[in-house]
Amino acid sequence: MININNLCKSFDNRKVLENISFSVVKGECVFVLGKSGVGKSVLLKNIVGLVLPDSGTITVGELKVDSQRPKELSLIRQRCGLVFQFPALLDSVTVFENICFGLRARGLLTSQVEIEARVKEKLKLVGLSEIVLDQMPTELSFGAQKRVSIARTLAVEPEYLLFDEPTTGMDPIATAGLNQLIKNLTVKLQVTSIVVSHDIKSALAVGTRIILLEEGGIVFDGKPEAFKTCSITLAQEFQMGFDYHA
Amino acid sequence: MIMTWFGRTVILKFGEFLATFFLMISTVIAAIKQVLKLKVRAKETVSQMYLLGVQSFSIILVAMGFVGLMLIIELAFHMNLVLKHDSLVPAFSAMLMVRELGPVITCLLLTSRIGAGIAAEIGSMKITEQLDALKMLSIDPIDYLVVPRWVASIFAAVTLTVISLAIAIWGGAFLAAQKLGTSPGEYFNTVFFFVKFPDLARCIVKSAVFGGLIPIVAAYQGFNCESGSAAVGEAATQAVVRTSLYIIIADFLLTYLFYAI
Amino acid sequence: MPSLSFLTTLGGMILFAWECVLLTLQRKTKWHQVLDQIFQVGVRSLGLTVVAGLFVGAIMALQIDLQLKDFGAEAFLGGLSTSTTLRNIGPVLIAFLLSGKVGAYTSAELGTMEVTDQLNAIRLLGASPLEYIILPRIWAVVISSFLLLIVGLMITIFGGIIFAEVIGVNALNYIQNIPRIVTVWSIVLSVIKSFLFGAIIAVVSCYKGYHAKGGSVGVGIAVQSCAVTNLILIIITDFLLSMASSCLQDIFKVGYL
Numbered sequence: 001m002i003n004i005n006n007l008c009k010s011f012d013n014r015k016v017l018e019n020i021s022f023s024v025v026k027g028e029c030v031f032v033l034g035k036s037g038v039g040k041s042v043l044l045k046n047i048v049g050l051v052l053p054d055s056g057t058i059t060v061g062e063l064k065v066d067s068q069r070p071k072e073l074s075l076i077r078q079r080c081g082l083v084f085q086f087p088a089l090l091d092s093v094t095v096f097e098n099i100c101f102g103l104r105a106r107g108l109l110t111s112q113v114e115i116e117a118r119v120k121e122k123l124k125l126v127g128l129s130e131i132v133l134d135q136m137p138t139e140l141s142f143g144a145q146k147r148v149s150i151a152r153t154l155a156v157e158p159e160y161l162l163f164d165e166p167t168t169g170m171d172p173i174a175t176a177g178l179n180q181l182i183k184n185l186t187v188k189l190q191v192t193s194i195v196v197s198h199d200i201k202s203a204l205a206v207g208t209r210i211i212l213l214e215e216g217g218i219v220f221d222g223k224p225e226a227f228k229t230c231s232i233t234l235a236q237e238f239q240m241g242f243d244y245h246a
Numbered sequence: 247m248i249m250t251w252f253g254r255t256v257i258l259k260f261g262e263f264l265a266t267f268f269l270m271i272s273t274v275i276a277a278i279k280q281v282l283k284l285k286v287r288a289k290e291t292v293s294q295m296y297l298l299g300v301q302s303f304s305i306i307l308v309a310m311g312f313v314g315l316m317l318i319i320e321l322a323f324h325m326n327l328v329l330k331h332d333s334l335v336p337a338f339s340a341m342l343m344v345r346e347l348g349p350v351i352t353c354l355l356l357t358s359r360i361g362a363g364i365a366a367e368i369g370s371m372k373i374t375e376q377l378d379a380l381k382m383l384s385i386d387p388i389d390y391l392v393v394p395r396w397v398a399s400i401f402a403a404v405t406l407t408v409i410s411l412a413i414a415i416w417g418g419a420f421l422a423a424q425k426l427g428t429s430p431g432e433y434f435n436t437v438f439f440f441v442k443f444p445d446l447a448r449c450i451v452k453s454a455v456f457g458g459l460i461p462i463v464a465a466y467q468g469f470n471c472e473s474g475s476a477a478v479g480e481a482a483t484q485a486v487v488r489t490s491l492y493i494i495i496a497d498f499l500l501t502y503l504f505y506a507i
Numbered sequence: 508m509p510s511l512s513f514l515t516t517l518g519g520m521i522l523f524a525w526e527c528v529l530l531t532l533q534r535k536t537k538w539h540q541v542l543d544q545i546f547q548v549g550v551r552s553l554g555l556t557v558v559a560g561l562f563v564g565a566i567m568a569l570q571i572d573l574q575l576k577d578f579g580a581e582a583f584l585g586g587l588s589t590s591t592t593l594r595n596i597g598p599v600l601i602a603f604l605l606s607g608k609v610g611a612y613t614s615a616e617l618g619t620m621e622v623t624d625q626l627n628a629i630r631l632l633g634a635s636p637l638e639y640i641i642l643p644r645i646w647a648v649v650i651s652s653f654l655l656l657i658v659g660l661m662i663t664i665f666g667g668i669i670f671a672e673v674i675g676v677n678a679l680n681y682i683q684n685i686p687r688i689v690t691v692w693s694i695v696l697s698v699i700k701s702f703l704f705g706a707i708i709a710v711v712s713c714y715k716g717y718h719a720k721g722g723s724v725g726v727g728i729a730v731q732s733c734a735v736t737n738l739i740l741i742i743i744t745d746f747l748l749s750m751a752s753s754c755l756q757d758i759f760k761v762g763y764l
Contacts, residue, residue, distance in 0.1 A: 366727025479615025
């Protein structure tokens with residue numbers, strides 16, 4: 001489980017996160033919603049230690065996120081897979097090399113046959129054909145790059161999946177596919193996931209729990225059903241926006 | 247195969263050079279129009295003078311001070327080797343400084359200081375569609391962005407060259423007194439005997455030409471920046487490389503024009 | 508406090524270089540990647556180096572010729588212009604151009620990787636970006652800048668000869684005069700300078716790219732500050748090396764140092 005306790009973070013005197021506390025247990029799929037700029041991405045980067053908190057503690061399983069203990073930090077990073085908002089594929093190597101990068105770097109699989117099988121399996125999972133394997137990342141569309149990036153994270157089979165706005169920039173069909181994928185992972189494989197998003201539709205469809213952030217603090221934490229009926233203005237605005245688009 | 251590659255590269259580079267030259271002519275015309283219509287963008291020009299000139303001041307002075315010192319040491323070595331005495335070192339170093347290294351090294355430093363910045367700035371305006379927004383407001387980007395930078399850069403190049411020459415020659419006087427035992431009086435006497443006023447005038451013309459090149463080449467790279475996050479860095483890099491090369495080639499041509507014909 | 512921040516950067520760069528040396532000593536360098544990069548950098552920059560070398564050689568021949576005429580010592584043209592170019596002006600000016608072509612390019616490439624989270628992705632996938640990305644590049648830039656500088660310096664000699672022929676100095680006289688003034692130590696000094704300039708370009712550009720932040724604007728800033736830092740450090744190192752050579756000459760009382 002992931003435990004976040006009194007997390008505070010500010011950049012140049014601008015407070016981004018203030019006293020954030022919540023914990024995520026195994027098999028949950030938590031959607032963190034909020035307007036742009038309330039620090040959703042920063043929250044995810046804090047969990048894997050890419051950004052360090054000003055105060056407060058974060059534990060992943062029994063391990064504490066602490067830059068002073070690089071060994072534990074690398075263990076945490078092995079357990080968590082983070083899918084970045086922008087694909088962050090290495091442009092100097094092919095799609096295949098990108099997906100198997102983590103497998104090789106950690107020495108999880110050694111035989112070429114196994115690696116290829118794993119890469120193809122994950123590629124199928126995100127709904128891409130095998131033609132892309134020999135292409136360079138820049139030759140793909142943004143949506144395809146994003147799916148490769150998800151396949152790269154899934155390839156090392158992490159216990160915890162952290163998604164940073166996974167559906168932004170994807171077409172509706174790909175979005176539906178990705179939502180189904182997250183749901184399958186949660187239900188069948190009992191993967192714990194935290195999804196940062198402002199896509200209320202996906203949150204209501206896939207999430208087992210919704211956390212709403214406003215100006216650094218948590219204003220709502222509960223089931224999607226409760227979110228639909230709650231009286232908080234921001235939550236209602238989110239749903240009205242959804243209704244409006246629908 | 248290699249010849250076609252070579253030919254294509256040469257043609258491409260030459261095309262780019264022509265396009266840059268065309269941008270330069272448009273800039274000059276826009277500048278003249280501004281003066282004739284009495285619509286000089288004084289505010290932008292002054293703020294660019296501050297950004298381009300004043301902020302580069304300390305770096306260039308430190309660097310040119312070291313160049314002045316280095317020249318004294320190296321020429322002392324060479325003079326002792328060739329003429330077996332070092333009384334002509336001050337004159338030789340001051341001449342080399344005024345005629346050649348002063349304008350060239352100052353403007354190369356200025357290129358890396360401001361060329362990359364201008365290209366990155368205009369490049370990111372291009373990819374965020376700010377340039378299109380300017381055009382929609384019927385503001386000519388050359389008139390609004392390039393002309394103030396061009397004027398400011400020429401001004402900065404000339405003033406910085408003259409000041410840095412003074413620093414380099416003074417630094418030379420100090421080192422000559424320490425190392426060669428030439429008294430400052432003697433030093434400046436020989437310097438002023440050999441370095442004449444036309445030398446200084448030509449030096450100013452050179453630095454004005456180099457200073458004028460910097461924003462034009464940089465703006466050209468910025469205007470032709472492609473989209474994507476890698477492209478802005480690429481434009482900045484190309485601006486520095488192209489400008490430095492053009493400065494060295496222009497220096498050769500100008501020296502030849504001034505002294506050898 | 509610009510001077511203080513400059514010193515902080517300098518300290519950061521020295522630590523960065525030291526870390527890379529340590530990693531190399533632990534045999535973490537992937538030399539086939541280094542070779543690959545050297546080839547890429549070399550092919551990309553060779554044309555520029557050749558053109559720059561020709562012009563620098565010609566400029567120095569022209570300028571020294573003018574000055575020697577003032578003093579009536581044209582006979583020394585070949586040796587004096589070649590020696591000045593090899594010992595000082597050549598390495599400095601060619602390194603200036605390479606710091607743009609090789610250095611700024613590297614820092615833009617690394618900066619883009621940093622601001623698009625590619626380096627973070629490598630960290631999360633359990634590899635060290637320092638080992639996987641930086642180390643091959645830093646060695647490739649050191650080696651290729653060094654080789655390019657040496658090639659450029661040879662071309663300057665050639666440029667001087669061509670230009671001498673153009674202004675009517677007999678090329679044979681020019682060439683015969685070269686070994687009278689260019690000593691072995693001068694060549695050693697210019698090789699040392701070339702190597703150090705290559706190392707400066709490599710460390711500065713990798714450091715600046717690796718520490719870029721803040722989107723595409725951040726990459727632009729990294730490129731600019733990489734170019735400026737390179738130039739300043741090259742000029743200061745050039746001065747210090749000339750000073751050291753001159754002091755050695757005084758201590759050992761050797762005329763030809």
